[in-house]
Amino acid sequence: MKKHNSDSNARKILKTAKLYRTECRIAILKVLLKSNKPLNQEQIAQHLGKKHFDKVTIYRTLESLCEVGLVHKAFIQKRAWHFESAQDCTENQCHPHFTCTSCGSTHCLTEMKLPMAKSPHKGFIIRRQQIRLEGLCPACA
Numbered sequence: 001m002k003k004h005n006s007d008s009n010a011r012k013i014l015k016t017a018k019l020y021r022t023e024c025r026i027a028i029l030k031v032l033l034k035s036n037k038p039l040n041q042e043q044i045a046q047h048l049g050k051k052h053f054d055k056v057t058i059y060r061t062l063e064s065l066c067e068v069g070l071v072h073k074a075f076i077q078k079r080a081w082h083f084e085s086a087q088d089c090t091e092n093q094c095h096p097h098f099t100c101t102s103c104g105s106t107h108c109l110t111e112m113k114l115p116m117a118k119s120p121h122k123g124f125i126i127r128r129q130q131i132r133l134e135g136l137c138p139a140c141a
């Protein structure tokens with residue numbers, strides 16, 4: 001039942017974004033909607049489980065989802081981009097990401113709102129703000 005709901009939800013989101021509903025787009029969007037933290041391409045592939053899409057297809061699908069703003073690149077870690085559904089973000093601001101310096105886990109702080117930075121530097125126009133915070137997670141504190 002729940003599986004069906006997330007499927008129709010992903011389809012609806014793609015339809016609104018006017019993106020053709022390919023099997024891979026639906027599957028990846030479902031994985032990202034269900035995840036409570038950003039995932040890199042390898043982790044996404046693992047979550048897809050028995051649905052096998054090759055690396056190039058997954059890569060292109062993620063790019064197309066990013067292009068229309070349904071998904072965004074949250075941060076880069078160990079030279080891999082981590083993707084997440086953009087549903088908790090506004091157009092010019094993403095929620096902060098918190099990385100624990102002890103265990104290395106990264107969390108989405110979706111409830112935290114920070115004022116948009118203003119640049120005192122002439123000629124620099126800030127379009128988007130993504131903040132990364134470091135410290136100790138509840139498990140390590």
Ligand SMILES: [Zn+2]
Nearest residue numbers: 100103137140
């Ligand atoms: Zn920790």
Ligand SMILES: [Zn+2]
Nearest residue numbers: 038074084108
């Ligand atoms: Zn996040």
